[in-house]
Amino acid sequence: xxxxxAVERALRLITPAPSDAEMLRxxxxxNVLVDPARTELADQIHSANDYQQRELLRKTFANVVSDAxxxxxxxxxxxxxxxxxxxxxxxxxxxxxxVTRRLTxxxxxxxxxxxxxxxxxxxxxxxxxxxxxxxxxxxxxxxxIRGPFIPTLANLKTELDxxxxxxLHSLASKQIPSPQRTQAREAKAVLAEGK
Amino acid sequence: MTxxxxxxxVLEATGKxxxxxxxxxxxxxxxxxxxxxxxxxxxxxxxxxxxKDFTAPPTxxxxxxxxxxxxxxxxxxxEVRVATSNQGITMIDNVKTLTFGGLPxxxxxxxxxGNELVFRSxxxxxxxxSQVVRVKANQIPTLATLKAQYNGALVAVVAELxxxxxxxxxxxxxxx
Numbered sequence: 001x002x003x004x005x006a007v008e009r010a011l012r013l014i015t016p017a018p019s020d021a022e023m024l025r026x027x028x029x030x031n032v033l034v035d036p037a038r039t040e041l042a043d044q045i046h047s048a049n050d051y052q053q054r055e056l057l058r059k060t061f062a063n064v065v066s067d068a069x070x071x072x073x074x075x076x077x078x079x080x081x082x083x084x085x086x087x088x089x090x091x092x093x094x095x096x097x098x099v100t101r102r103l104t105x106x107x108x109x110x111x112x113x114x115x116x117x118x119x120x121x122x123x124x125x126x127x128x129x130x131x132x133x134x135x136x137x138x139x140x141x142x143x144x145i146r147g148p149f150i151p152t153l154a155n156l157k158t159e160l161d162x163x164x165x166x167x168l169h170s171l172a173s174k175q176i177p178s179p180q181r182t183q184a185r186e187a188k189a190v191l192a193e194g195k
Numbered sequence: 196m197t198x199x200x201x202x203x204x205v206l207e208a209t210g211k212x213x214x215x216x217x218x219x220x221x222x223x224x225x226x227x228x229x230x231x232x233x234x235x236x237x238x239x240x241x242x243x244x245x246x247k248d249f250t251a252p253p254t255x256x257x258x259x260x261x262x263x264x265x266x267x268x269x270x271x272x273x274e275v276r277v278a279t280s281n282q283g284i285t286m287i288d289n290v291k292t293l294t295f296g297g298l299p300x301x302x303x304x305x306x307x308x309g310n311e312l313v314f315r316s317x318x319x320x321x322x323x324x325s326q327v328v329r330v331k332a333n334q335i336p337t338l339a340t341l342k343a344q345y346n347g348a349l350v351a352v353v354a355e356l357x358x359x360x361x362x363x364x365x366x367x368x369x370x371x
Contacts, residue, residue: 003299004283020271028288034299153301 001156001164003034010169029172034153037168039085041160042150044167046088054091056157060146063097064130070138072130077145082155085148089125092147096121096132096139103132103143196338196346198222204350209358216357228353230335232345235352237267237333245345249330250278256322258312258330267333270307277303278327284314294321 007030011023018026045053061084066072077084084092094103103121106112109131112122118135125131132139151157156164205221206213236245249263260268275284284303287293293306293315303324304315314324336342341349354360 002301004285004302007285024271024286024288027285028292028296031285031287031298031304032292032296035297153299 001153001161003031003153006034006037006153006161006165006168007031009165010172013165013169014173026172030168033168033171037164037171038153039150040171041164041167042085042148043087045160045163046085046091046148053159053163054148056160057085057148057151058091058146059149060144061149063142063144066130066132066139066141066143068138068140070132070140071126072132072143074128074130077147078128080149082149082152084145085150086125086128088148092145094121094123094130094132094147095144096134097142097144099134099139196341196343196349198225198338200346201225201338201350201353204346205354205357208350208354211358220357221353224353224356225338228349228356229337229341231356232349232352233267233333233335236345236348237269237272242272242333244342245333245336246272246331247334249332249334250327251330252327253312253314253324256314256316256320256324258314258328260307260310260312263330265334265336266330267335268307268330269333273330273332275305275312276329276331278329281329284328 007027010030011018011026014026042057045057048054059082061077061080064072064074064076074084074086078086090105092105094105096103099119099121101120103123106122106124109124109126112124112131112133113136115136116122116133121132121134121139123130123132130143130145132143151160153164202213202218202221206216209216233245236242249266251258251263260266270286270288273286275286276282277284282303284305287296287298287304287306290306290308290313292298293304293313298304298315298319300317300319303317305312307313312328312330313321314328315321316324336345
């Protein structure tokens with residue numbers, strides 16, 4: 001998928017069919033929304049309950065390293081071409097090197113720093129850093145993250161082409177769809193509401 | 196179409212003799228007639244009939260449309276492509292959006308600014324694009340290059356101009 005294909009497909013969803021002059025305006029609007037629509041698609045997919053579809057937008061990022069205070073900068077995964085989607089970071093699977101149990105994400109720093117048994121790692125987000133503690137002490141070492149990402153159009157899985165086009169069309173026509181409505185089978189419902 | 200053909204056909208269409216409608220008057224109106232015909236065709240559904248490809252290289256991301264003789268540029272009707280690859284270049288409706296709209300970086304965009312076409316390269320830069328582009332747009336034809344199917348329409352338009360009488364719409368190029 002590329003932006004030209006996505007825009008032309010989204011244009012075809014507009015009813016009634018626009019005139020040539022309107023088509024130019026729509027095309028401009030849709031192109032402006034190509035990038036926001038990637039984020040919106042990722043948001044909707046990660047908010048929905050379709051695990052298979054969610055799995056299409058999860059990947060393992062390059063390891064990050066935590067320092068002596070247990071802080072690991074997430075700058076690298078956040079600046080990836082397909083960046084880590086921090087909004088849905090809670091669904092990430094995080095493992096520390098040398099620890100078999102999955103890290104549990106907590107909502108705040110103070111609860112991470114409680115005295116806990118070794119082998120049960122805990123962590124929390126502090127801005128764009130991940131604070132990681134294990135056994136009541138800061139963890140120092142490699143942290144692997146498999147989590148949600150915002151896809152590029154070039155790498156978008158074929159199964160997500162149609163949901164993406166629907167999201168793009170929905171943003172352009174100012175109908176923010178609910179997560180479920182991005183499912184391909186509900187295309188008719190989205191179109192019907194646009195009328 | 197030749198000048199002689201135009202004169203003969205206009206005289207025929209108006210039912211006048213060369214004495215009543217001199218040759219120099221008909222030929223004097225040929226250019227205006229071609230322009231009027233081109234505008235009428237461009238404003239109708241069959242506008243593609245008088246489109247043609249204009250090829251030129253932009254300089255530092257800009258193409259001066261005045262350097263393309265006979266071009267009638269209408270943002271809605273034109274189609275711009277990379278000449279060598281035939282890849283479509285998406286037309287954006289204004290330069291501000293082209294510059295600040297956060298457009299995707301997997302294709303080239305362009306927009307019209309005054310008498311220029313401004314290009315935004317696939318990397319997002321605004322002053323680097325220089326590949327030769329092909330602009331398919333409506334044209335003001337010359338007598339020599341006018342397609343034969345528009346001969347009748349041109350004759351009707353010139354006759355209309357020469358006699359100051361409105362011809363039947365179907366004779367003025369509208370229905371071609």
